[in-house]
Amino acid sequence: MAKVLISDKLSPTAVQVFKDKGVEVDYLPDLGKDKDKLLEVIGQYDGLAIRSATKATEKVIAAADNLKVIGRAGIGVDNVDIDAATQRGVIVMNTPFGNSITTAEHAIAMMFACARQIPAADASTQQGKWEKSKFMGVEITNKTLGVIGCGNIGGIVATRAVGLKMKVIAFDPFLSPERAIELGVEKVELEDLFKRADFISLHTPLTDKTRNVVSREAIASMKDGVRIINCARGGLVDEEALAEALKSGKVAGAAFDVFSEEPAKENVLFGCPNIVCTPHLGASTSEAQENVAIQVAEQMADYLVNGAVSNALNMPSITAEEAPRLTPFVKLAEQLGSFAGQLTETGLKGVRIEYEGQVADMNTRALTSVVLSGVLKPLLSSVNMVSAPAVAKDRGIVVEETRREQQGAYENYIRLTILTERQERSVAGTVFSNGKPRIIQIKGINMEATLGETMLYITNHDKPGFIGRLGTVLGQEALNIATFNLGRKEAGDEAIALLEIDGDVSEPIVKQIEGLEGVVQTKVLKFAL
Numbered sequence: 001m002a003k004v005l006i007s008d009k010l011s012p013t014a015v016q017v018f019k020d021k022g023v024e025v026d027y028l029p030d031l032g033k034d035k036d037k038l039l040e041v042i043g044q045y046d047g048l049a050i051r052s053a054t055k056a057t058e059k060v061i062a063a064a065d066n067l068k069v070i071g072r073a074g075i076g077v078d079n080v081d082i083d084a085a086t087q088r089g090v091i092v093m094n095t096p097f098g099n100s101i102t103t104a105e106h107a108i109a110m111m112f113a114c115a116r117q118i119p120a121a122d123a124s125t126q127q128g129k130w131e132k133s134k135f136m137g138v139e140i141t142n143k144t145l146g147v148i149g150c151g152n153i154g155g156i157v158a159t160r161a162v163g164l165k166m167k168v169i170a171f172d173p174f175l176s177p178e179r180a181i182e183l184g185v186e187k188v189e190l191e192d193l194f195k196r197a198d199f200i201s202l203h204t205p206l207t208d209k210t211r212n213v214v215s216r217e218a219i220a221s222m223k224d225g226v227r228i229i230n231c232a233r234g235g236l237v238d239e240e241a242l243a244e245a246l247k248s249g250k251v252a253g254a255a256f257d258v259f260s261e262e263p264a265k266e267n268v269l270f271g272c273p274n275i276v277c278t279p280h281l282g283a284s285t286s287e288a289q290e291n292v293a294i295q296v297a298e299q300m301a302d303y304l305v306n307g308a309v310s311n312a313l314n315m316p317s318i319t320a321e322e323a324p325r326l327t328p329f330v331k332l333a334e335q336l337g338s339f340a341g342q343l344t345e346t347g348l349k350g351v352r353i354e355y356e357g358q359v360a361d362m363n364t365r366a367l368t369s370v371v372l373s374g375v376l377k378p379l380l381s382s383v384n385m386v387s388a389p390a391v392a393k394d395r396g397i398v399v400e401e402t403r404r405e406q407q408g409a410y411e412n413y414i415r416l417t418i419l420t421e422r423q424e425r426s427v428a429g430t431v432f433s434n435g436k437p438r439i440i441q442i443k444g445i446n447m448e449a450t451l452g453e454t455m456l457y458i459t460n461h462d463k464p465g466f467i468g469r470l471g472t473v474l475g476q477e478a479l480n481i482a483t484f485n486l487g488r489k490e491a492g493d494e495a496i497a498l499l500e501i502d503g504d505v506s507e508p509i510v511k512q513i514e515g516l517e518g519v520v521q522t523k524v525l526k527f528a529l
């Protein structure tokens with residue numbers, strides 16, 4: 001039974017979902033904060049469910065010998081080393097919508113808190129000071145809100161702000177003009193946004209491009225008295241520069257839910273005039289936490305139990321409905337990849353995969369990942385369908401995928417061609433209606449073979465007597481032939497023999513076969529059944 005660790009505070013409903021779906025679960029909500037403890041225990045788990053407190057670093061992932069999936073109950077995955085996970089074949093998934101409304105509402109609440117200094121006024125009032133004239137605010141009606149990053153959360157903030165009678169301008173290179181119209185926002189350049197906005201709210205992920213997007217220079221170019229809200233990620237704003245601008249009055253107020261270092265026990269913004277801070281509460285409502293906990297547990301369990309993949313950031317999706325239909329083709333893809341990979345001895349330059357007939361309408365991206373993992377496994381044992389595309393890319397292997405309607409006799413057909421420094425080699429297969437994969441062509445030579453655990457692959461010149469000589473060698477060595485498949489180009493031309501052997505074929509036997517008259521190549525191929 002697969003076993004999952006929940007190492008951050010998730011709604012207990014997640015525990016129940018895992019159990020109901022047949023996954024064992026340890027709920028240790030404080031463990032994620034203890035790096036050493038996490039390193040110590042992570043090796044025993046197939047899945048890790050987290051929020052933002054657990055840092056799934058390269059070190060943690062390297063220690064996670066059995067890990068197959070990291071599930072983020074939330075949106076941001078900057079606490080997960082996705083490259084390291086991909087290299088280790090670990091799927092990283094998130095729940096991209098479950099907490100968006102809640103976070104957008106927090107951003108709007110922070111905008112009001114900042115406009116009317118509600119937290120400071122509250123503290124002062126409860127101290128019995130009644131400082132009515134100290135807390136003069138501003139209206140938001142008719143003010144311009146600049147949204148940086150107009151995706152799910154930015155889009156919700158924008159529509160709420162339009163409802164509050166604000167003028168909304170947005171900077172987002174991926175915002176289409178149609179979507180901007182639908183949201184009721186004006187799409188602008190970043191410099192324009194800085195110049196025009198009375199309020200600025202950030203809603204981008206933290207990337208190399210967005211880090212410090214609100215820089216010292218950006219602040220200098222803003223309107224005097226601007227107010228800045230950050231409920232996205234610490235690091236998007238230069239905190240030092242903002243602190244100075246709050247002190248000088250250039251920036252009239254700021255409301256921050258996220259900080260460059262979290263948990264933020266100390267920060268240059270703390271104590272600045274007109275700053276409102278919350279401890280990364282954006283997603284903290286009972287509704288959002290219930291949503292993300294249920295969703296992440298369902299997604300992770302579906303993957304661990306049925307192989308369905310949804311909302312993965314490093315792997316194409318496979319729905320729960322298509323997973324069973326895809327299974328025999330995954331097996332075929334694995335076999336084709338492995339077959340070609342084991343025969344590849346010189347530098348791999350390219351991989352071409354052709355899908356024909358019914359299989360061309362299936363999830364070929366996922367199948368291509370499987371083929372690639374099969375090809376690469378003889379070179380790199382740790383590769384799997386998650387890591388294979390990235391590994392291939394790193395090594396400069398060109399991957400080409402084509403799909404077309406049925407052309408030959410087979411209802412479905414996959415052909416894999418490997419391009420090496422020396423040659424091109426292809427192998428093709430099909431899945432019969434009983435769900436069993438078959439190899440139907442090797443180097444353009446037709447045959448029909450089911451693969452077993454140990455296969456002997458021989459290419460030879462088609463001459464009389466060869467089969468007898470081969471049978472004699474195997475018989476003398478007491479090796480039983482389970483299946484014998486033959487194919488040739490034309491009489492007397494290149495021929496291929498593919499045999500399933502019961503037991504192992506040792507190197508000396510391979511040498512003996514290589515010494516037989518007419519043999520060109522002999523190779524023992526191993527398959528996981």
Ligand SMILES: NC(=O)C1=CN([C@@H]2O[C@H](COP(=O)(O)OP(=O)(O)OC[C@H]3O[C@@H](n4cnc5c(N)ncnc54)[C@H](O)[C@@H]3O)[C@@H](O)[C@H]2O)C=CC1
Nearest residue numbers: 075076149150151152153172174203204205231232282283
């Ligand atoms: N405070 C909290 O508790 C929470 C914070 N978040 C954070 O909110 C942020 C936004 O989340 P979503 O809206 O769900 O993400 P999203 O992916 O739907 O939207 C992000 C948008 O940023 C845009 N973008 C990317 N690079 C950009 C750039 N250089 N300049 C301008 N725009 C750029 C993208 O085109 C996209 O439209 C994320 O950083 C997420 O981690 C999310 C949930 C809770």
Ligand SMILES: O=C(O)C(=O)COP(=O)(O)O
Nearest residue numbers: 051052053074075076283
């Ligand atoms: O979903 C996100 O991106 C968040 O930032 C929410 O973080 P949290 O799960 O509350 O630690």
